Amino acid sequence: MQTGNVTTPFGRRPMTLALVKGQLATANIKAGKSVDKWKVYRSACEARAMLGLRDRALAVLNALLTFYPEQELSEESNLIVFPSNAQLAIRANGIAGTTLRENLALLVQAGLIQRNDSPNGKRYARKSNDGGIETAYGFSLAPLLARSEELAVMAHQVAEESRRLRVIKERITITRRDIRKLISAAMEEGAAGNWQSVEDALVSAIARLKTAKTAVSLEACLDELTLLSEEAVNMLEVQLIPQESDTNDSGNRHHIQNSNTESLNELEPSSGKEQGERAVQKPRAPAVPIKAFPLGMVLRACPQISDYASGGVISNWRDLMTAAVVVRSMLGVSPSAYQEACEAMGPENAAVAMACVLERAGHINSPGGYLRDLTRRTERAEFSLGPMLMALLRANETSGRRLA
Structure with a gap:
């Protein structure tokens, strides 16, 4: 235990436990540690949003560092600078006295400097x-030396967040452009579909x-625009895309139906006597398959489905389809209704449709009937997810903002 390394501020400035904690931390700087003072300063500048600092406070910190004679902040050197307010104001671009004192207090509060007041x-x-x-x-500059690694990590996090924002904004710009031009092309060339509703959604x-x-x-906005773009592309x-010949289409359709059935049987065995199975299966016209949406987007729109996955985590489409079968059983949807949905x-x-039904289960009287209705509408090309x-997505975003 170290003692004698905690000092209290002069006058009416109060002492706080946060100040005590900061002083104790700087007292334990590793022996021989040193760092370039301007490198630490740049890290603090880049992390200013996380530190809660404004530009004026950073200008004052810059001025304080100019009073430290060495390039390196070193544990072996005296880390206390002692300029007067007048000297500091000159080096901080002529900042007013009141503003100077406010920003010094902010630097202390942010844990970048410490007061070491005289009697x-x-x-x-x-x-x-x-x-x-x-x-x-x-003012002691020891906190900058003690927190140099932490400040570097914070600066990296800010840079990564900035990069992420830049990528999202780029994708939003491209997706908006794609939707706008697809709508224009469809309307100008008379493509079938309710393009006005797509325009309104955009x-x-x-x-x-x-x-x-x-x-x-x-x-969340990018997710919405991506879904809208998928809708426009699917409509076109x-x-x-021309349909293949009847012979080839029949063969391909037979293969796809068998493949879907096998996938379902892997997840859950079915029987012709199960509830909801129809005695006579009527042949259906081949439905145009709708594209699967990004899994991450589905999970943001339908977070409850993860509760029914093994370990509570869905990491791939197989996990989602397995969880959907559990939800199907829990909601009382017959295997035949779910199999028809898979075929259509x-x-x-x-599985995505089942996840959506789960999210809206409180508003749906008959989940099985609702899923069958979605299946019929899909076969008539009247429905898309x-x-x-x-x-x-919009509902979850709104509820998230309210909770925040």
Whole structure:
């Protein structure tokens, strides 16, 4: 235990436990430790948002560092600088006295400097017989040396967050451009579909984008725009990609249906006598498969599905499909209804639909009937998961803001 390394401020400035903690931490600097003072200063500048500092406070810190004669902050040297307020104000670009004192207090509060006040509150140094500084009263720069690694990590985190924001904004710009040009092309060339509703959804998404400032809110906007882009592409894909010949299509369809059935059987055995199985299966026209959406987006829109996964974690599509079967059983949806959904939508999107049903379970009287209705609408090309996922994403974002 170390003693004698805690000092209290002069005058009416109060002592706090945070100041005690900071002084104890700087008293335990590793012997021989040193760091370039301007490197630490740059880290503090980059991490100023996390430290709660403004530009004026950093200008004052810069001025304090100029009074330290060496390039390296060293544990073996005197780390206390003792300029007067007048000297500090000159080196801080002529800052006013009141503003100077406010920003010195902010630097102390942020834990970047410490006060080492004299008995009368003045800043000065007493020299020994050999001319060296024996005792100094002023501001200690020891916290910068003690926290040099921490400040470097904080600066790196800020840089990474800035990079992440830049990437998200770039993707938002590209996705907005894609949607806008797809809508224009579809309307100008008379493509079938309710393109006005896509236009309205885009305008609404852009309006929300204007108020988004954080990475989380911007990412939610990107998710919404991505879903809208997928919707536009799917609407055009149905019309523009020619269907194969009846013979090839029949063979391919038979193969796909067998593949889906095998996937379902791997997850859960089914029987013709199970509840909801129809006595006579009517042949259905081949449905145009809808694309699977990004798994991360699905989990943000439907977070409850993770509760039904092994270990409470969904890391791939297989985990999602397995959890969807558990949810199917829990909600009382018959195996036949779920299998029909898999054949119409594809197993991945059927699992997404099941996750959406789980999120809205409190508003759905018959989950099985609801899923069958989605299946029929998918077969008639009247339904896509995009709008449902977008609505859930917006709802979760709104509830998250309220909780925050």
